[in-house]
Amino acid sequence: MKTIHTIRRSTEILADVRERGAKIALVPTMGNLHEGHLSLVRHARTIADYVVASIFVNPLQFGPNEDLDSYPRTLAADTEALLAENTDLLFAPSAKEMYPAGTGSQTEVKVPGISAILCGESRPTHFAGVTTVVCKLLNIIRPDVSVFGLKDFQQLTIIRMMVDDLLLPGEIVGCPIVREPTGLAMSSRNNYLDKKESNIAPKLNQSIRDARSALESGDRNFAEIEKEGTSALEKAGFVPDYFSIRNARTLETAIVNDNELIILAAAYLGKTRLIDNLQVDPSTNP
Ligand code: PAF
Secondary structure, three states: OEEEOOHHHHHHHHHHHHHOOOOEEEEEEOOOOOHHHHHHHHHHHHHOOEEEEEEOOOHHHOOOOOOOOOOOOOHHHHHHHHHHOOOOEEEOOOHHHHOOOOOOOOOOOOOOOHHHOOHHHHOOOHHHHHHHHHHHHHHHHOOOEEEEEHHHHHHHHHHHHHHHHHOOOOEEEEEOOOEOOOOOEOOHHHHHOOHHHHHHOHHHHHHHHHHHHHHHOOOOOHHHHHHHHHHHHHHHOOEEEEEEEEEOOOOOEOOOOOOOEEEEEEEEEOOEEEEEEEEOOHHHOO
């Protein structure tokens, strides 16, 4: 595996790779890699000849009071983990490389509407930061396929919309959430949890599973199910941000006739914000 830090070097290397006719996959990450990320790399390996992982803690997607400074940066361990997965290229640019004139004067790419709901309500600048950096990464690497996790379901939906709208290169593939044995979705932010919070954290997934059971048994009282989910989170010690049943394609508020539903939730445990989601099996529709 080669590790590179500049756009220029990536252009040189990937020109050769493309010349050979190899299919290129990109796995964009912010590092601090766990099994969730590595499952994306493994999937990329099965669908492409040449796998590029990027590690960039993107300042543009962090709000002013968020965890940009404390976000775990573990490049040495991440490099080892990517090597073990036979990654071909690690692209780990600096902020100066990605935003030479600083983030303040960076042209931004924003998918309107959907970027302002759910996570976008409490993190108003977050998704524009994500779409801007992903747009740049797609233009730098020009992959045939890019692989993202379904844990960030809203992010994935927004990225798909951006790619469609701007005719950006490559297919976008989503991979299943990887969970701890407790059901907790793997996330770099789980590292922030103390012992007591770690014991509570799996209840986020439990509350979503309870909501899914209700929906799969034919209950369509969405408001009531959301209320129960929210109160289960509060009782467990979370401060819920949202607990919401949505149309799984558009992320608009679900209506009774929707046949693709998803339950999404975000909640704070102390200072840590956790998110999770589950799709409802459409074959159980009443
Ligand atoms: O999901 C992430 O880790 C980030 O939002 C991404 C897609 C790498 C963009 O910085």
